[in-house]
Amino acid sequence: MAAMKNLSQCGGIRRCRQQISSQRFKFVVIKIKSMNDVEFAQAFAKELEMEAPATRHCLERIPFEKFDWKPHEKSMNLGRLWVLVAEIPLWIKHMIENSEIDFVTFQHLKPSSTADVVGHFDKNVAGAKDALSSVKEGDLDKIFYLKANGQTVFSAPKRTNLDSTINHMVHHRGQLSVYMRLNDIPVPSIYGPSADDKGF
Numbered sequence: 741m742a743a744m745k746n747l748s749q750c751g752g753i754r755r756c757r758q759q760i761s762s763q764r765f766k767f768v769v770i771k772i773k774s775m776n777d778v779e780f781a782q783a784f785a786k787e788l789e790m791e792a793p794a795t796r797h798c799l800e801r802i803p804f805e806k807f808d809w810k811p812h813e814k815s816m817n818l819g820r821l822w823v824l825v826a827e828i829p830l831w832i833k834h835m836i837e838n839s840e841i842d843f844v845t846f847q848h849l850k851p852s853s854t855a856d857v858v859g860h861f862d863k864n865v866a867g868a869k870d871a872l873s874s875v876k877e878g879d880l881d882k883i884f885y886l887k888a889n890g891q892t893v894f895s896a897p898k899r900t901n902l903d904s905t906i907n908h909m910v911h912h913r914g915q916l917s918v919y920m921r922l923n924d925i926p927v928p929s930i931y932g933p934s935a936d937d938k939g940f
Contacts, residue, residue: 780899781875787906788829788872792865795913797928798920799826800858804851806923818919823849825916826861828909832868835898835905836875840885 775783799822807819816824827849834841849860880899885892917927926936933939 777875777877777880777899780880781872784902784906785869785872788832788865788868791906791910791913792829792861794928794930795825795909796858796861798913798916798930799861800854801920801925801928802854802857802916803925804854806925809919809923811919811922818916818923819851821912821916821919822857823851823860825909825912826857827864828905828912829861829864829868832902832905833864833871835884835901836871836879839882839898840887842887842890844887844889 802818802822807822808817810817831841849856851857851860880897880902882898883895884898884901886894913930917930919925920927927934929937929939
């Protein structure tokens with residue numbers, strides 16, 4: 741009865757979940773904002789470590805001969821998406837060490853095999869972790885610049901930009917998993933069992 745009363749007071753199960761999620765989100769935001777740069781970098785490296793295995797499992801299952809496949813004429817092809825997911829950890833290294841990325845001149849991997857893409861991802865994750873381990877207090881207040889042929893199109897503190905990179909990778913990994921399913925490529929367990937992988 742007490743549980744039912746609490747549910748009615750907050751407007752039912754869905755509303756209670758929304759309130760709890762909102763409270764947790766606010767707590768996480770407050771906690772992140774209270775971290776200094778070194779603490780933030782350490783926590784970010786741990787999050788990257790947690791997301792890397794599932795991402796690698798996706799990347800290693802893509803047959804290279806599917807590189808040009810796309811689900812729709814307006815969609816990017818599988819190969820471009822595949823390389824993008826493998827490349828995103830490299831952005832972390834560039835943001836910390838170089839303070840800028842020029843998306844026009846940025847050198848993208850031109851793979852010739854699945855092993856090339858997986859190796860690129862492994863190297864990029866290692867480089868990102870090394871860069872994060874070198875962060876000192878005040879480093880992430882410095883400005884990161886996104887450029888196009890030398891012209892700045894966006895700038896913000898490094899910490900602001902870093903904060904979205906793992907989310908960006910996870911987003912495109914999800915997109916990649918849909919491409920995999922449409923091509924009958926077994927989808928690995930990511931946050932829990934898939935139709936092809938019952939493990940956690």
